[in-house]
Amino acid sequence: MDEQQWTAVVAAATRAPSIHNTQPWRFTATGDRLDLHRDHERALPVLDPTGRQQVISCGVAAEFAAVALRAAGVEAEIELLPASEDPDHLATVRAGAPREVTSADAALAEAIGRRHTERSPFLPRAVPEGLLERVEADAGPLGVWVKTVTGSDEEVATAFLVSRAEELERSSPEYLAELERWLRTDPAAVDGIPVGAVPEDDPATRPSNWLVRDFVASSRTPRTFLPAGDPAAPPPEVERPTVVLLGTEGDDRTAWLLAGRALGRLLLTATVEGLATSPLTQAPDWPATRTRMRSRLSLVGYPQMLLRMGYPSTAGGPVSGRRPVSEVLRFEPAR
Ligand SMILES: Cc1cc2nc3c(=O)[nH]c(=O)nc-3n(C[C@H](O)[C@H](O)[C@H](O)COP(=O)(O)O)c2cc1C
Structure with a gap:
């Protein structure tokens, strides 16, 4: 995996939702592995004193990284809490062998860029069966x-x-x-x-x-x-x-x-x-x-x-910002 490939994967991972959009993560790419650390500087001590919701956010980011890797034709594996001595080292995503990209892989990866939190009312229509x-x-x-x-x-x-x-x-x-x-x-x-x-x-x-x-x-x-509007409506x-x-x-x-x-x-x-x-x-x-x-x-x-x-009642795309990948990803030479 080269720097360009990891940059694309981390761009997808950072589209993950996070509590208050704190984006409480840092990534390090080393050869075929991507390490995800929690960033304490972005903590929410009042709302989330245990860090539970920030760790959940990082779990989503790890999943999005794996989805992006698979859609790029690479097997992906996620190891959780790989280093017991560093409590902030939450996950390692490993890029594996080449794989054939299925239409389901491609659809999930494509959804990463469209997904956003939609707080407007939903239509009165049931979610699809199954x-x-x-x-x-x-x-x-x-x-x-x-x-x-x-x-x-x-x-x-x-x-x-x-x-x-x-x-x-x-x-x-x-x-x-x-x-x-x-x-x-x-x-x-x-x-x-x-x-x-x-x-x-x-x-x-x-x-x-x-x-x-x-x-x-x-x-x-x-x-x-x-x-608002016509009182007779x-x-x-x-x-x-x-x-x-x-x-x-x-x-x-x-x-x-x-x-x-x-x-x-x-x-x-x-x-x-x-x-x-x-x-x-x-x-x-x-x-x-x-x-x-x-x-x-x-x-x-x-x-x-x-x-x-x-089902959303309005057509809208993502509106919340993300820090540039260069701010959250560093590269280390593989040993
Ligand atoms: C663990 C967690 C908890 C969240 N809690 C709320 C919430 O209570 N209310 C809300 O409107 N959004 C909540 N969000 C959504 C975030 O505010 C949202 O993901 C973030 O602002 C980024 O926007 P996006 O999801 O549109 O990309 C939560 C997200 C996560 C991951």
Whole structure:
């Protein structure tokens, strides 16, 4: 593998979603291996004190690197936590023998560039039959379970916990200050959440039981609610997205990386199908709401990622920036 090839692979890996778009990763390419380290400088001590969500983000990046390698005609293998003495060394992706590229490989790799977090309302249309089974079949061998939040009891309990967590967050000055540090008004910003990716939190245009994270809570001026448009018009339909929960039996770095890998697969599979997704991780953010989620949904193990999934109502592409590859990748000569 030469520098140009690794640069292309890392460009794909860094399109991975990450909590607050912190991009908490560094890569080193040495011959046929790519080492992925967590970058502590980009930590979120208030929201993510254990680093769980950043490690999940790095797991997605490792998966995207492997997908890009396979689509380039190279076998790929991911080893998790390869060096026990360095806790930040999260994964090694190894480039193997040449392989024939299948149409599925090519489709997944192509989806990397199109995938983005879509917080706007979804269309009232069910996800394709068989998709969730495929997602489960991909996640199972990684030790990750996928639960669709169905049935009114589960939906009400989960939506309540998301709202409760969102409320807790909005009332924490430390949380809001940290969030504000990662909010970006410059559309050319290379990291953080661009305000353009956050829809107006207006129940007239986004009627849903599922609150997306309010990234602009700290700068929002309290407003009186004025319904938009013709008051005689029928109210817009309440969004009913498919909501899926990914979880693991354990709750350590290996589990978080595996959850990230499964999440990466899920996001690309959904994108290939024309679906959009957005995480709703407020409830699993906090120990109290996370514990209640485990008991209210009778989960075996730990919730790692909650996502809404559905057909997008707007045609949009990625809007969040990424740091240039040269900033996150260095090359070392193979010994
Ligand atoms: C572990 C994790 C947790 C996330 N939590 C949320 C969330 O609670 N709400 C949200 O709107 N987006 C969430 N996101 C999405 C990120 O904000 C998004 O990936 C990042 O801004 C980059 O944008 P992109 O996904 O469009 O490339 C999360 C992403 C990851 C990986």
